[in-house]
Amino acid sequence: MKTKIIRTSRAPWDSNWKADSLLIYDRYLLKVPGFRGWLKRFPASYGVKAGEELKDISAFPGHLSRISRLTSEMASRRMTILVAGGGSVGDFGGFVASIYKRGVRLVHLPTTWLAAIDSSHGGKTALNVEGAKNQIGTFYPASEVYLVKPFLMAQPPERAVEATGEALKMMILKGSAFFPPRIFTKDPSEALWTALPKLIQGKMSIVEKDPTETSGFRHLLNLGHTMGHVFEAELKMPHGLSVTYGLIFALIYSRSRRDCSEKDLAAIFSHPAWRMFLPSALHLRSLSIPPSRIRTLLLKDKKRTSRQLLRFIFVRKMGKPFIREIGVDEILDEVARQKRLLKVVYG
Numbered sequence: 001m002k003t004k005i006i007r008t009s010r011a012p013w014d015s016n017w018k019a020d021s022l023l024i025y026d027r028y029l030l031k032v033p034g035f036r037g038w039l040k041r042f043p044a045s046y047g048v049k050a051g052e053e054l055k056d057i058s059a060f061p062g063h064l065s066r067i068s069r070l071t072s073e074m075a076s077r078r079m080t081i082l083v084a085g086g087g088s089v090g091d092f093g094g095f096v097a098s099i100y101k102r103g104v105r106l107v108h109l110p111t112t113w114l115a116a117i118d119s120s121h122g123g124k125t126a127l128n129v130e131g132a133k134n135q136i137g138t139f140y141p142a143s144e145v146y147l148v149k150p151f152l153m154a155q156p157p158e159r160a161v162e163a164t165g166e167a168l169k170m171m172i173l174k175g176s177a178f179f180p181p182r183i184f185t186k187d188p189s190e191a192l193w194t195a196l197p198k199l200i201q202g203k204m205s206i207v208e209k210d211p212t213e214t215s216g217f218r219h220l221l222n223l224g225h226t227m228g229h230v231f232e233a234e235l236k237m238p239h240g241l242s243v244t245y246g247l248i249f250a251l252i253y254s255r256s257r258r259d260c261s262e263k264d265l266a267a268i269f270s271h272p273a274w275r276m277f278l279p280s281a282l283h284l285r286s287l288s289i290p291p292s293r294i295r296t297l298l299l300k301d302k303k304r305t306s307r308q309l310l311r312f313i314f315v316r317k318m319g320k321p322f323i324r325e326i327g328v329d330e331i332l333d334e335v336a337r338q339k340r341l342l343k344v345v346y347g
């Protein structure tokens with residue numbers, strides 16, 4: 001089943017939702033103008049607190065019992081679960097929809113940029129087990145994803161700056177048309193809103209070739225995430241920002257291995273969005289994490305293929321990424337090299 005993506009400037013309504021529907025929503029959204037009124041139209045709703053605790057398996061039976069009580073009168077064949085929130089609520093609500101009554105119709109309404117660009121598409125749902133992220137899950141694509149402008153625009157502007165890293169990732173993976181520089185004359189939120197359909201199309205074109213992550217092709221979506229996850233875990237930097245510095249690392253690494261020419265690297269860095277991130281003291285700080293710590297965090301990463309080897313995504317040029325297995329020591333050597341380089345650049 002193909003997911004329908006609907007971009008709208010107001011909270012949507014479908015007469016099918018009048019009966020047999022449950023809205024699972026991030027309670028934060030009660031602060032967003034218009035949300036409370038919209039919520040009241042649903043026959044049942046379930047508010048949750050966003051975050052990793054929501055995804056914890058130990059709390060799941062309690063959630064499921066409450067959801068079951070709220071929907072006891074509903075006809076399972078016609079039931080729809082709508083999920084409004086960021087990635088954590090989407091992962092949780094998507095998982096509920098995939099197993100409740102052996103699977104009911106799922107509709108996503110992502111309200112963070114990360115969820116709108118990334119997590120609400122591609123069908124991955126997830127729960128955490130004893131602190132380990134995404135250990136349990138299903139592949140369960142939504143039948144519809146609604147991108148609701150007022151919900152997304154309720155986020156502070158810095159969230160859009162952070163999420164721009166994921167947009168740059170898609171541009172590098174799929175080519176410049178997926179995040180054209182010309183849209184970047186507006187503010188970052190408007191730029192993302194304009195680019196959303198292309199960014200989603202970019203993700204889906206990769207997912208469709210490997211929907212259940214079996215061939216390894218879908219792994220390309222992790223461009224920038226190998227080092228990005230190290231920065232996120234160690235510096236508590238937001239995900240999107242960590243990915244941006246992870247991307248910069250992967251691009252410069254591709255150049256130092258001669259996989260990417262100076263000209264092709266310059267073409268990628270010519271996008272005006274990079275100016276929001278460079279030059280930055282954070283960039284130098286990200287590479288100043290002690291090597292032993294980077295090693296530990298890299299080896300914890302699930303992209304590890306054997307004891308000391310990782311699947312790393314390099315770039316030949318815009319739209320031409322590729323995957324190579326690489327030793328952790330080689331990555332650490334490159335970290336040291338880039339750090340020396342940065343000290344010269346930033347002083």
Ligand SMILES: NC(=O)c1ccc[n+]([C@@H]2O[C@H](COP(=O)([O-])OP(=O)(O)OC[C@H]3O[C@@H](n4cnc5c(N)ncnc54)[C@H](O)[C@@H]3O)[C@@H](O)[C@H]2O)c1
Nearest residue numbers: 028050051086087088089111112114115119124151154155
């Ligand atoms: N399933 C996938 O393919 C996939 C992909 C990437 C990430 N993820 C998961 O997504 C999660 C991270 O996503 P996230 O950052 O969206 O998480 P989140 O759901 O925790 O949201 C982050 C914060 O934004 C707030 N928020 C939500 N909507 C808002 C709005 N409109 N305005 C202001 N604040 C708002 C939330 O209350 C929360 O405090 C992680 O759990 C990660 O594992 C899943």
Ligand SMILES: [Zn+2]
Nearest residue numbers: 166225239243
């Ligand atoms: Zn990401």
